[in-house]
Amino acid sequence: MKKWLILFCCLLCTACVPPEKILERQGISTIIGYDLLDKDTYKGSISLLQFDRKEEKTSETISAVGTTSKQIRQRLEQQTSHDITSGQLRTILFDKNISEMIGISSFLDTMQRDSSIGSLIFLAITNNTEEVIKNNNYEEYPEMGSYIYQLLDKQERKELLINSNLHDFSSTLYEIGIDPTLPIISNKNGAAPYIEKVALLKDDKMVGSISLTKTLFIKLFTNRRASLGDITLNIPLEVLEKKGIQLVEKPKGDKFNITIRPIKHRGSIELSKEDEVKLNATISVSTIEVQPAITLNNKKSIKKLEQLLGEELSKELGDFLEELRKLNTDPIGIGRKIKSIRKYSNLSDKDLREKYSSLKLKSTIKVEIKRTGAVD
Structure with missing residues (x-):
């Protein structure tokens, strides 16, 4: 009887084998x-x-x-x-x-x-x-x-x-x-x-x-662990002069070109008023290339450069947010942040889009230079 039972089980198992693939x-x-x-x-x-x-x-x-x-x-x-x-x-x-x-x-x-x-x-x-x-x-x-x-x-x-x-x-x-x-x-x-x-x-x-580089503004507020990639800014030399940043070599053009590498970042989205959202971020960076060379040997000159970079990035972020608002697309998740507030938790996707399109978006990026010239 046991032999017949074993034989039956073997036949049952082979029937369940998927078809052979050559x-x-x-x-x-x-x-x-x-x-x-x-x-x-x-x-x-x-x-x-x-x-x-x-x-x-x-x-x-x-x-x-x-x-x-x-x-x-x-x-x-x-x-x-x-x-x-x-x-x-x-x-x-x-x-x-x-x-x-x-x-x-x-x-x-x-x-x-x-x-x-x-x-x-x-x-x-x-x-x-x-x-x-x-x-x-x-x-x-x-x-x-x-x-x-x-x-x-x-x-x-x-x-x-x-x-x-x-x-x-x-x-x-x-x-x-x-x-x-x-x-x-x-x-x-x-x-x-x-x-x-x-x-x-x-x-x-x-x-x-x-552009691929602009995705840094999305990652800034959606993923604290993400790599933002190297950031290159091209700033008119006259802006440097207004900030009191001194050049140490004769410029070859009319732009100050700097590439910075983010070390860490954090961003926050806050609904400050009924129709106003504030996006604030801080990026710690190292400077990896500067053309033409500038003075970075004291805290005062570094502070001026931090302020300049923060203003330039804040302007770029503001333009980026305005572009998103006009297209009524929200890859940063501002609507998600609004919905997380109890008062707006029942809003539908359509309601959030209507609110998003009429929001006043204020943005600020603060830059902190932790290293000057160090490259891994």
């Missing part, structure tokens, strides 16, 4: 992109790694047209003898037309339902996803999916990108009072793709863009 028959997708053709039709492009010894190329790019991502996937399968697998999918690209006109949340909902797709895959926007995936101008990475992944992964490790993976983006997207951002990849003839800007989104639609 490597040579797999087409491993590393990147997929979606382009809008018209109101209801999309083109999906995918890069596949293949390990069949009979094939000369180790990767191929195929495209298909459909009205949903599932239909596109089905038509992509019809174009290859390999079984398309998503277990190594690392990046999803959207063209600007989808990002601006349609929104990307419907595509992400489908991705999140697929158990084979991880939540740490990267998301990015570009002008034409098919052209990016078919780009072969970078010999070190002939398979573009691997190159784009390495490109985005490097910037995320350096903390220059904000919520650029599926998990972080979705968390921000569905939280009331804050909007997500995504990297924009540029693809020019004769050059490898690169990260050109960062897209500003209102809900799941792109409404504008900023």
Whole structure:
């Protein structure tokens, strides 16, 4: 009786084993992109790694047209003898037309339902996803999916990108009072793709863009542990003269150029009045390059430079906040801060946006120079 029971259990277990996957028959997708053709039709492009010894190329790019991502996937399968697998999918690209006109949340909902797709895959926007995936101008990475992944992964490790993976983006997207951002990849003839800007989104639609360096103003108030990156300021020499900062060499131009490296930072958002929000921040920095050279050998000269840098950064932050307010997008999370106050805890996303668009935003950045000339 025991023998029959053991035999039955063995047969039952083997019935539960998933179907065998032979490597040579797999087409491993590393990147997929979606382009809008018209109101209801999309083109999906995918890069596949293949390990069949009979094939000369180790990767191929195929495209298909459909009205949903599932239909596109089905038509992509019809174009290859390999079984398309998503277990190594690392990046999803959207063209600007989808990002601006349609929104990307419907595509992400489908991705999140697929158990084979991880939540740490990267998301990015570009002008034409098919052209990016078919780009072969970078010999070190002939398979573009691997190159784009390495490109985005490097910037995320350096903390220059904000919520650029599926998990972080979705968390921000569905939280009331804050909007997500995504990297924009540029693809020019004769050059490898690169990260050109960062897209500003209102809900799941792109409404504008900023340079990578301006993301420091977002990180300043959203992540105290994030790296702000080196900050370069170009200040007219006449401003230095007004501040009483002395040059120690003859200038070659009409600008004072300085690069500072943040050591630590802290930022706060306060609702000071019904219609006024104050954003205050302090950045401790080291000066790593100064052109032309100035006197920094006493506390008085350092204090003057700290004041000058603080004023310049405060002005840039003020202009940045005004740009965000005009676009009615809130990647800093001012609305989230307002909603955290009991009086406004019941406000909906629509109510917060209306309040945000009419707010008076006052900003101040204080700079503290901790080191002069030290570079790690």
